[in-house]
Amino acid sequence: MHSNDENYYWRIGGPQGTGIDTSAHLFARACLFSGLPVLGRREYHSNIKGRHSYFDIAAGTAPPLSVAERVDMLVAYEAETLFRHLPSMRSGGVVLFDQESTGVTLQHSPYLDPSVRERLARWAGATASVDELLALVSAGGVRCYPVSYKRIMQAIADELRVKVKQVDRIRNTVGVALSALLFGLDKGDLCRAVEQLFCASSEHVTLNLLAIEHASDYLLQQGWPVGQPPQPRMQERSLLLNVSQSVALGKLAGGLGLQSYYPISPATDESTFLEAHSTVSHHDGRTLQPQVVQVEDEIAAITMASGAALTGVRAATATSGPGLSLMTEGLGWAGMNEVPLVITHYQRGGPSTGMPTRTEQGDLQFAIHSGHGEFPRMVIASGSVEQAFYDAMHAFNYAERYQLPVIHLLDKHLTSRYETITDLNSAAVAIDRGERCEANAAGERLHPFRLDEDGISPRALLGVPGCQHWQTGVEHDEYGLVSEDPQMREWMMEKRAARLAAIPRELSLEAQIRCDGDEGAPLLLIGWGSTRGALLDAAARLRREGQQVRVMMVRLLWPFPAAALAAEWQRATTRVVVEENFSGQFAALLREQTGLQCDHLIVKYSGRPVCGDALADTLFTIVEGKGEPRLVLRNPWE
């Protein structure tokens, strides 16, 4: 009962607001208690209640790196989930469904998009019901198990002597328990997971433990074959985090002083986490309390953070698509004034309001070119939830060392991807605060924009005795006073730009690109950001099939790490770029900056993340010499 190579892929679906997330977390915790590292993925509509959402948990011996398109087990409570996900079941997989949901037809699932309904109708007939779809997939080798939740819930209610309605909310736990036990998890681990997850309420715990008992009884009665999960390896109590949490933690570790934000999906969670956890202690016993400020809009967010940065505190903001668009002008001011500022940017499906709850790597070129005129900035991207913690710390260092705004690119997928992480070590990244002006004996005027050779002059901060100075978004001289002298203009343009040349020279290779796999392999996969897991998973599969593969994740996107990249490039013969956008923005950037053109560009732009299994399939076509220069990963069933 093991597919997609090493990992087991479990999925639960249902309308938003019905506890699907909690169910998935319970399943994930049960795996962790069993010593199985997991990876989670959440998909949901831009809606509060009612529309479809689902949650995948991959469990494996080693920490899973990406989710798959094919599903090993599906837990469904209603027809829409079956309609949407039965096409994704692998042969041999298991579907656990509520037997009450049979009979429902496509016409009676109002939230199915018309195009999804049409597609299903083409597959199963326009008047298709759940039963017909179940029959179809069963014929393909999927094991479809009907569950009588009605009976189970009634039994629980009877035992407690309450009405069925009163226990309804633990129906989800029954489903999770059934699936966990079928997967082969230990009942004790499941119970411990319940105890920890619901520790706030002992009544809750009792009720949920009861649900597990009943599920276990029901399974025994049904006699469905129980599986054998991957061999557990993990010993430690680990963390299960998404990127909103890891970045917030990284900012705290990095000494955040002020974070401003305006709510926007999927960026809000980071700020909310900070609000709830902003009081952290210092090693020396003091408490640190960064300010987390909800402001009126994203324009205020970036300008307020800039204002704060002028005092010397580490300042940041976090946003997504439309928010970054509104920050454009403020970004230019920060660039012109050499303000250290971190903008954590969660990419989501664009353009415009786009797909607020779907993923995309669509903002790379915008992040690099956002703002009129030319000014220095850095753009970095993290490949995993764990990396993002350290990158959040690095981002502050880069901002202060190079005195510029740093855009830290993440995406929606990372915010709804849960990774098993052993530990986060804030000592791993040394804090670098860059050069600052010291208190100044009265007299001499301060040059906040001194024309130093490397373009980086010591920072002038507000409030430092003798260091009062000017700053301005207007072109200025060394004092920060307006200058329209053509030569001063040239000097200042050159000063600001100089640091961009320094960065790829000064940063470690590892900070620029990260390579894994076979050195000097003929096949080089290149990606950036959250696709890392999928690339590594796909490479692993290719390797198992005898291919030599190297994976290069580009972490520094701007200034472009041309030299670092070219060295690896030259050793390969087939270079494949993988991105989650339509036009291949990284491939374009690569060509612009190096003249190098990849042999194949693999893109996915459906708003869903690249999965390891599908990517591997496509890479095989390339290996076999059958791949077009541009290949689109498509999966209409996500």
Added chain:
Amino acid sequence: MHSNDENYYWRIGGPQGTGIDTSAHLFARACLFSGLPVLGRREYHSNIKGRHSYFDIAAGTAPPLSVAERVDMLVAYEAETLFRHLPSMRSGGVVLFDQESTGVTLQHSPYLDPSVRERLARWAGATASVDELLALVSAGGVRCYPVSYKRIMQAIADELRVKVKQVDRIRNTVGVALSALLFGLDKGDLCRAVEQLFCASSEHVTLNLLAIEHASDYLLQQGWPVGQPPQPRMQERSLLLNVSQSVALGKLAGGLGLQSYYPISPATDESTFLEAHSTVSHHDGRTLQPQVVQVEDEIAAITMASGAALTGVRAATATSGPGLSLMTEGLGWAGMNEVPLVITHYQRGGPSTGMPTRTEQGDLQFAIHSGHGEFPRMVIASGSVEQAFYDAMHAFNYAERYQLPVIHLLDKHLTSRYETITDLNSAAVAIDRGERCEANAAGERLHPFRLDEDGISPRALLGVPGCQHWQTGVEHDEYGLVSEDPQMREWMMEKRAARLAAIPRELSLEAQIRCDGDEGAPLLLIGWGSTRGALLDAAARLRREGQQVRVMMVRLLWPFPAAALAAEWQRATTRVVVEENFSGQFAALLREQTGLQCDHLIVKYSGRPVCGDALADTLFTIVEGKGEPRLVLRNPWE
């Protein structure tokens, strides 16, 4: 008395608010009355009154195409103008200065930027006075003529029996008259120019005519040698326009319905011109009155114009640097909704507030990548005031035919560049309104985003019976209703993008690139936008020196006219890109889109336009094989 090849370069300088502009216009008109076509260039500080400004007039037998860095005649009334411009005098040139301004030292010119003062001090000594500088340039062959304005003004006052103060405002006319007569213009033409320019007030005319008489007398007394202007050619009464005017006229000719704007230099003038001239008549006798709406900010400007465009009127907005930054989010909405919208963008020195009154071609990559996510847009650029008229008409056609926002790139230089234009012919560009939905028999719902093969579905407009419909910035289906179906998403991304492939296929070659000069020449100069005149002038000079040169101006910047460009590229051996920015944005775009890398990139980023003479000098170094791959045009005296 003729330098810089064909043209004569005249300059007047002085503090803002002291009538420098009017003086230059008077000189220009005098040239025009004499049958000499002119080109003007205005340079000024971001300030209302007091800081230095200057105005160049180039006059020639054929319409001058660009200004020069070297000056043939300088008219100055005070020391600062002399300090700033004496270094630019060509040998043999003439300086007319107020003899009262001698004695002033560098220390006593408060508005000289410290860096300018230091530079002059290095040249002429820290305590240098006007006299020392005059002596210096005289030694280099410049003829410096002191004028006793005091005496002349006194004579005029005496003749009129008024106080000198009362005639002070015609001092400028005396200076202009002196210089015009010295240049060799006919006094009668000068008088006619005065009569036309000041026609609003006969008192003004009389006074100014008197000024001319006194200037003429003074010249006779001085006995300075009078020059021989270029041979006049022009017969017609022509127009002397800058781009704010020509674009406004082009929008009127194109049937503008609504223009929204928020004041910003140098974009405001276009809207102000429209406000003053918005009532135009139609050939069929009706009047057309586009609405010109001053709004609260640029966000309102672009969204209000979009709202207007939904009704079917031709809608536009005009802005500059910071304004375009604020329009980023609105642009994405228009792209997502396939809204025909024209954004006339006047580039100015960036980043941030930058250099509001100086020129730059710094917003090309921003215009192309502005906005999160990926959506179609067009970016076009005009090379001259005259072209901009037609391009403004084309812009509406492109917007409506391809249903997308069109960014029409202009720049500060074009707004303060005055071109002699024979006529503007609104019949030269046929109006193309694209496909629209017709009124619809009730019943059928309208598909505003029908999945047509070429991606362009007939437009649905507000207010059309039976055509009610939805539009949204959220990813949507054919009806404009939200859809998060991955496949619908792919279709819509493909639909929107498809037009980008169609555009370079469908547009005429001339609309994409414009080539002049020797076909198949080994030296190919490539530019875009307002540098056109400088490229043509430089090419002319090279040609006179026996070089074969071809000039390619790229008019369609996005989608990139790769095929059109490559054909020309292949026929040359040395390709030189010329741009007014730091990083070489066009050169980068070229490489990204075609893989082609220019042999030389010539940039200027001092906030001043590329001049024909300086460009030619640099090109000679390339021709001689001595040019670096990146060459910077520098002139600290502009």
Added chain:
Amino acid sequence: MSNDKHPSPKDYAAPQPNDWCAGCGNFGILRAIQSALAELALPPEQVAVFGGIGCSGKTPYYLATNGIHTLHGRVLPFAQGARLADPALTVLAVGGDGDGLSIGAGHFVSAPRRNVDLTYILFNNGVYGLTKGQGAPTLQQGEQTRSMAVATELAGLDPLSLALASGYSWIGRGYAYDVAQLTQLIIGAIRHPGTALLEVLQPCPTYNDLYTREWYSDTDPETGLPRLYDVADSGHKPLIADGTAEDEIAAVRAACFERILQRDGRIPLGLFLQDCSRPVAAGAVNSPSEAIADDHGKSLTELSSLLDTLRIG
């Protein structure tokens, strides 16, 4: 919708599924809009409803008129643009309290200066619904709703005070579940020539556990009187007739402000101000459907006389 009989609210309902939470106040507002359009018998193609971003902003999808889902905070400039370009349209703008009073506050304040004829309905639920319940600007300092980590440190903004200070020429307040009164208020706002601001108290059962349907329908504990009442019942005089003298206008406005500030546990609904003394933005003189070119694409604009005035020589 057939032409011969008076339309019904249903004629303005769109068929797509609605994804608001059960019990959301938005349903009441939607119904009131549909009823108002029906009572005014407006042809659906002549009605354009612009929505902001938020739960509230989805309203246009549920109407069979033209529906434009705009950007967060920008609903007013979009709506004004359409109305200025086509004065034959009936334009409604709808949006949340976050949309209108936070990110859109600049337009909230600026739009009434132009007095374009449109109706702006502000859904006041005290929270940012669609982003999961953060505090919106209408929440009072110290208040904390269900999903907030901490109580808000920000003072609240009162939509009506701000509307008065900004110069809306029609100002009213309704309640999402008093559909009958709300319908009449919407009709009044649409009929008013000029920019109308209608605040609607809108329970959000999912996130706002302070101002619930129960709370609104309760009585004021101090007086024992119903929480909600009609401002007209307290003798409030909302009208400023055309031609009213300056000082009288100031007096009516001052009285209106006083009325708005008096929020003593009870909340008045109804019409607070109707100022007919101000000019309304004229809008286009040419209809969007008028030709700008002849059949061969030749521009109909006659530039030559304008060019002649610019000629030199």
Added chain:
Amino acid sequence: MSNDKHPSPKDYAAPQPNDWCAGCGNFGILRAIQSALAELALPPEQVAVFGGIGCSGKTPYYLATNGIHTLHGRVLPFAQGARLADPALTVLAVGGDGDGLSIGAGHFVSAPRRNVDLTYILFNNGVYGLTKGQGAPTLQQGEQTRSMAVATELAGLDPLSLALASGYSWIGRGYAYDVAQLTQLIIGAIRHPGTALLEVLQPCPTYNDLYTREWYSDTDPETGLPRLYDVADSGHKPLIADGTAEDEIAAVRAACFERILQRDGRIPLGLFLQDCSRPVAAGAVNSPSEAIADDHGKSLTELSSLLDTLRIG
């Protein structure tokens, strides 16, 4: 500036040349700021003056304090950010009427909700000075100043009404050429803990030919009394003490609004409102100069207890 003697206004003057037009009201405001800083004897490095974009926005260049020239309309968020991060700073924000009431109106309305301790001086000259004299939001409908092609079709916004509706906790109005009174108002605003809004009537001799220095110093033709007078003289009570009851606060505010609306040819100057009942934004608990890392760059943040709460298993 020496430490032993009380500073003079000159100590706050920067040496660079000023490029405002001769006779500009800005000179008076600049002098008043310098005098106020001197009277308060504030160390220049502890003062940060943030400017918007416009002629007014250039003010920071002429002060020997810290001077930050920000973006058009964004002066308030920049200023708040600095003050929140470093509560030891005295923060001034200065900007034009276009800056604050048009493009910046959203921040104008939102900033007072936070009640950060800063002083915002709004230069009201009725025009967009630096962009050559377009009408600003304070111009009344139908007015036309020198360089406007047509009279404005937009109704004016009154800064004080809007400030009151937005909740500024200190509201005043001064006149650019009454430097003595203006100085005292600025001192009052700086001393007030919370967000203070000070409108300054500022003649722009270059573009505003309606509201000139002469007009302001004239008498009201009807009453023969001076155009400008002190609002205190009319018995206006601006104070809301800490702990004032809700209904009394409403009464003071209503009276203040009435006072603001009464603009009958004469214009009151002075303090209109000082509300001490509202909490002030706390700002940072850690000073910007406090270390976040040890000498080896090791983060001082102790994450482990927080991480422990997140651990599973």
